[in-house]
Amino acid sequence: DAGVIQSPRHEVTEMGQEVTLRCKPISGHNSLFWYRQTMMRGLELLIYFNNNVPIDDSGMPEDRFSAKMPNASFSTLKIQPSEPRDSAVYFCASSPRQGAGDSGYTFGSGTRLTVV
Amino acid sequence: AQSVSQHNHHVILSEAASLELGCNYSYGGTVNLFWYVQYPGQHLQLLLKYFSGDPLVKGIKGFEAEFIKSKFSFNLRKPSVQWSDTAEYFCAVRGNNRLAFGKGNQVVVIP
Numbered sequence: 733d734a735g736v737i738q739s740p741r742h743e744v745t746e747m748g749q750e751v752t753l754r755c756k757p758i759s760g761h762n763s764l765f766w767y768r769q770t771m772m773r774g775l776e777l778l779i780y781f782n783n784n785v786p787i788d789d790s791g792m793p794e795d796r797f798s799a800k801m802p803n804a805s806f807s808t809l810k811i812q813p814s815e816p817r818d819s820a821v822y823f824c825a826s827s828p829r830q831g832a833g834d835s836g837y838t839f840g841s842g843t844r845l846t847v848v
Numbered sequence: 849a850q851s852v853s854q855h856n857h858h859v860i861l862s863e864a865a866s867l868e869l870g871c872n873y874s875y876g877g878t879v880n881l882f883w884y885v886q887y888p889g890q891h892l893q894l895l896l897k898y899f900s901g902d903p904l905v906k907g908i909k910g911f912e913a914e915f916i917k918s919k920f921s922f923n924l925r926k927p928s929v930q931w932s933d934t935a936e937y938f939c940a941v942r943g944n945n946r947l948a949f950g951k952g953n954q955v956v957v958i959p
Contacts, residue, residue: 765947774949774951836880836947837892838894839893841890841891
């Protein structure tokens with residue numbers, strides 16, 4: 733299995749531009765999570781989906797952030813308009829149905845976003 | 849919602865020294881507990897996990913952790929560290945399918 737695949741690996745954009753981050757979860761995993769990692773705040777859960785349905789988006793910082801999961805194999809996190817304080821590493825993770833035998837979350841390699 | 853506390857954010861030690869990282873959590877229900885490691889510039893990787901059974905769990909690379917329910921703790925240990933253990937270590941608690949992370953411990957092992 734190729735694991736959780738995120739793209740792009742790095743993104744540099746100007747303030748005010750739209751940014752779209754992409755994630756392909758592990759096939760068969762039914763939960764998908766978007767995290768943001770910064771030095772100041774550590775790892776923050778932004779939103780998670782269960783069976784393609786958003787379950788909890790309370791971590792989304794503001795309306796400029798939106799996430800979609802149109803099917804089981806693809807999710808996007810969009811920031812519009814972007815601001816310098818959005819600079820961070822954004823991780824996507826997926827997990828199988830929660831149970832005694834599962835392996836927890838598998839993380840992608842992350843997208844390092846820099847907004848200038 | 850659950851929360852996780854990790855202390856001593858920066859840890860510096862010499863090779864062959866023993867390492868112990870503390871993790872305390874708060875959550876009222878059944879939890880699953882994890883330790884992840886993030887090597888410089890890389891993504892998070894699972895070190896070990898606890899779901900049920902023996903509270904002493906062994907993970908990869910010689911790491912182990914002990915779940916003490918009465919103390920709401922899940923401390924990570926390694927008897928003898930190597931330079932390659934330099935990384936950031938995150939404790940995580942899963943409750944109600946949400947995984948909450950601590951702030952992490954930055955561990956630097958000096959050769």
